[in-house]
Amino acid sequence: MIAFVLRRLLQAVAVMLVVSLISFALFNFVGDPINNMVGQETTLDERAELRRQLGLEDPIPLRFARFIGNALQGNLGVSYRMAEPVGRLILSRLPATLELSLAAAVFALLVGVPMGVYCGLYPRAPLARLFQAVSLVGVSLPTFLIGILLILIFAVHLNILPSFGRGEAVALGWWTTGLLTAAGLKALILPAITLGLFQMTLIMRLVRSEMLEVLRTDYIKFARARGLSNRAVHFSHALRNTLVPVITITGLQLGAIIAFAVITETVFQWPGMGLLFIQSVQFADVPVMASYLILIALLFVIINLVVDLLYYAVDPRLRLDRPGKAA
Amino acid sequence: MAMLRHARAGVWAALLLAVGGSLAEAKPFRFANDGDVGSMDPTFRNETFQLTFISNIYEALLRRDRNLKLEASLATEWKQVEPMLWRFKLRQGVKFHDGTPFTADDVVFSVNRAATAPSNMTGYFASLKEVRKVDDSTIEFETKVIDPLLDQKLVQIYILSKPWAEKNGASKSTDVTKPAEENHATRNANGTGPFVLKLRDPGVKTVIAPNPNWWDKAEHNLTEVTFSVIQNDATRVAALLSGEIDFIYTVPPQDTERLSKADNTKIMQGPETRVVYLGFDQARDELQESNVKGKNPYKDVRVREAFYRAIDIEAIKTRVMRGQATPVALMVAPGINGYVKELDVRPKYDPDAAKKLLADAGYTQGFETGMDCPNDRYVNDEAICQAVVAMLARIGIKVNLLAQTRTKYFAKILGPGYNTSFYMLGWSPASTYDTHNVFEQLLQSRNPAAKKGAFNVGGYSNPQLDALADKLEQEVDKAKRDAMIADAHKIFQKDFANIPLHQQALIWSMRKNIDAVQLADNSFPLRFVQVK
Amino acid sequence: MASGSSERALARAWDSDIAYSFRSSPLTMAAAAFTALYLLGAMLAPWIAPQDPFDLKQLDLLNAFLPPVWEVEGKAGFLLGADDQGRDVLSTILYGSRVSLLVGFASVVLAMLLGIGLGLISGYAGGAVDAFIMRVADVQLSFPAILIALLIDGVTRGLISAQRHEELAVFVLVISIGLSFWVQYARTVRGLVLVEKNKEYVLAARVIGLPPALIMLRHVLPNVLGPVLVIATINLGVAIITEATLSFLGVGVPSTQPSLGTLIRIGNDYLFSGEWWITIFPGAALALLVLAVNLLGDWLRDALNPKLH
Secondary structure, three states: OHHHHHHHHHHHHHHHHHHHHHHHHHOOOOOOOHHHHOOOOOOHHHHHHHHHHOOOOOOHHHHHHHHHHHHHOOOOOEOOOOOOEHHHHHHHHHHHHHHHHHHHHHHHHHHHHHHHHHHHHOOOOHHHHHHHHHHHHHHHOOHHHHHHHHHHHHHHHOOOOOOOOOOOOEEEOOEEEOOOOHHHHHHHHHHHHHHHHHHHHHHHHHHHHHHHHHHOOHHHHHHHHOOOOHHHHHHHHHHHHHHHHHHHHHHHHHHHHHHHHHHHHHHHOOOOHHHHHHHHHHHOOHHHHHHHHHHHHHHHHHHHHHHHHHHHHHOOOOOOOOOOOOO | OHHHHHHHHHHHHHHHHHHHHHHOOOEEEEEEEOOOOOOOOOOOOOOHHHHHHHOOOOOEOEEEOOOOOEEEOOEEEEEEEEOOEEEEEEOOOOEOOOOOEOOHHHHHHHHHHHHOOOOOOHHHHOOEEEEEEEEOOEEEEEEOOOOOOHHHHHOOOEOOOHHHHHHOOOOOOOOOOOOOOOOHHHOOOOOOOOEEEEEEEOOOEEEEEEOOOOOOOOOOOEEEEEEEEOOOHHHHHHHHHOOOOOEEOOOOHHHHHHHHHOOOEEEEEEEEEEEEEEEEOOOOOOOOOEOOOOOOHHHOHHHHHHHHHHOOHHHHHHHHOOOOEEEOOOOOOOOOEOOOHHHOOOOOOOHHHHHHHHHHOOOOOOOEEEEEEEOOOOOOHHHHHHHHHHHHHOOOOEEEEEEEOHHHHHHHHOOOOOOOOEEEEEEOOOOOOEHHHHHHHHHOOOEHHHOEOOOOOOOOOOHHHHHHHHHHHHOOOHHHHHHHHHHHHHHHHHHOOEEEEEEEEEEEEEEOOEEOOOOOOOOOOHHHOEEO | OHHHHHHHHHHHHHHHHHHHHHHOOHHHHHHHHHHHHHHHHHHOHHHHOOOOOOOHHHOOHHHOOOOOOOOOOOOOOOOOOEOOOOOEHHHHHHHHHHHHHHHHHHHHHHHHHHHHHHHHHHHHHOHHHHHHHHHHHHHHHOOOHHHHHHHHHHHHHHHOOHHHHHHHHHHHHHHHHHHHHHHHHHHHHHHHHHHHOOOHHHHHHHHOOOOHHHHHHHHHHHHHHHHHHHHHHHHHHHHHHHHHHHHHOOOOOOOOOOOHHHHHHHHHOOOOOOOOHHHHHHHHHHHHHHHHHHHHHHHHHHHHOHHHO
């Protein structure tokens, strides 16, 4: 166990280093932040001087070393765009992204699992076919279009839900939450649906096919033979067996949700890290971009580690390198 | 005596505000823009929206009225007493938001803060030799050369409280090159202006509330102002339509019609002082991005004229800009000193003549050229470039369009590399409202030592125009100066140095119950806003 | 050869099975018909489209924003209206679909080749090679496709000049999307190889001294193709959507040669101004295409899943 954890941790460190190197190298190519930082009349000499002071003229390895050195001391630099310490900036946006991602995951599970169960139990029912067709829309339209269409319907035409922002957020220490106010909860609905739709479809399809498979196993046939009610067979036997892969996939998908939040946050002006990242890309705000990517990598590494450890804890028989279910 | 009168005026103003504020029905006001204010620090960035937002909190010695004319603000009188000496009388009895009194020391401090790196406003002070306090109510500016526009520039230089800045370690401007050192003035503000900063959540929202002790009589009736950032065009328009927002500052032109017809919204529009134009690389002997080798077709005035005549500016105006543009034939727009209406006549759109000009220049088969265009800088910039590409295709020019974000775009086309063959740029002489700025920055031959032609991306060069521009810089006689400007315009037009396209329209949109004053420089002072 | 004939028999059984389930599902047949029609339309675009929207000489800005032909201001020749540059929407859909399908197919094929190759090697070789490939896969899997694509696009933009990049945009997209999808194939193939490699026919082949590469290609590969095909079908839809999403983020093909995604992104700006056709028609085309492809994938998955028979 210890050896396994150690190996995983080492891998995690390697991953982090590679990611930071790649993301850092990338920044040479996103453009020159200087022209965004100055007014139209700043002379070229002044621009060059600013570039020199920011260290943008130094060779890449030096800049990278400096960046990592500072980062290890908890200093992620100052945003070129907002003149704020990057660490604080990202930390202040983290709660919004995490709440949105969790809400999206919960939505995907709460809607996806029952729909999947139904489709698995009654694959030929008209309703099941409808579910399947409708859920496919979630993967057939780009997220940004779904978001805009939802805004058009629910904010502009029906005027019942807000079109942008987080509503009213309450501060709990450094964490801000929108879950405690009515305005905050209302503001969460459209972005969470937009973000969760894709995962919902995924989960529904996964549950359906797992159910179909499990229901055909001897184990279920045996349970039926013992005279258990349909209800008991379906829910305590079949569904329970289905849920292990579902939870695994959802866990792994959490990373994808956080990443896809970039688009949802842009459409809904949701004040999370993804929005911050996109704005920084447009501005070539290198310190923010680098820190975001590294933080995301860290999150993924942690999620993966936790999923692996859970696997290990729940079912030691499972081979650790068991191939992931094709989604 | 004068001092006393002004002090009394201040008291009266405060009283009037207090009374008026309780009588008129006051309202909160929510507005949105696609980008945020960079910082609360008044010298952080020399950019229109930044400066106009800050002007609600901080004030300068002078300000502009509803017609963009200079008027007294923290200074009550000002005069160019000698060619190189300006004297300002300061308003008395004014207090900063934190209660400290406004003094001559604050002015000297703030001007020096703005004039010293890492301030982003140092460009305004190229002519400044010294600013000094004469007595508690008088300030003098001594310049190195004659600077007839100094008062115009001071509108953008906001006054901070010296004790406040020094106490909080903000006595220098925000320096983004110093990691882990946040300037106190980035998130906090302490001005003398009509509004007080209540909450600053960078990139999300900023809340300000009226200053009950403001020296002037408030014309607005706002109780609280929330400024939100909504980057996505469609979302911003949706928020206005749904009533979550009262006012949007940047309106996508395609939505103006809908917003003007909707039940609850209206639009306000007028021409902006910025001119959007196309430029050619006329400096290199061979273009970087072309199939013409060994020579530069753009050095031939016939080719430049052919391009000019091939562009159907009316189609761009009606289709791409939806009517929200005013075509121009000069590099300056109406409202700028030195605009000459009689000269603002474009050569006729005539693709056949264009083809003939190309043939005369020896390009019967046309040629291939690169083109650089931003896609997030000017209104519909990429769409305009695309339309131009299609129009040029008809006279046989194959244009390879490269539309990029402003970040990459400016890095490519600006100096010292000037790596472009054909490009789009927009310019407004907003710091001085005078044509000379356009000549000096965009049309004079490049000369880094003399700080001329830095943004003359195409490297156009005509000694006659250079001489005229240099002469008019020192000319104080208005009539003579205007004549020189007109001559320079004519040279520019004869040379087809650039292709001016249009002034983009300034478009604001708001709920029907909002009254605002739209200024041609796109500044948006909240002190003119009324909610009915 | 014994193995050859058994293979043929297997193929026959497969075919009939699939044919049966295909015939029994009208929805699948409809999806297949639509997909075929769509592919045909995209391929024949230069001959059937009313206009070549990539040829700028044919465009007239004065046609911009023409509504569909059945509306009052509609104009013959612009069946589904015109976009902001005066391009016929129907033509841009046909031509744009070529770009989208090219990106979709090519990136899936790239991911498939890469994934199958690495999966075969990983599963068959085992040991350190296996561990290394799978760890790389872990790293890759921990990054969502969209971020990987953004990273690759950013790097290539830096490596090649901007003008060249516009020309190469499609290839960059293919590589970006392709590289972010290979892991699924590799993991699936590896898992299947681990099962297959201990089966008797493989052991037998090994005993008679066939080289490993040959064994893999001739014996193991055919047996893993089924599941791979299922993933590929589903991925095709995801790849096309990813291309559209990247275009929303400003990383896509140039707007003078728009894909379906670029068209939707451009049209997005006109949703509130009443020119709904600029975005709704390409959006519907994209949705129907992805829907049809997904339905085919669903059917294929169920039809090929032995546990369901």
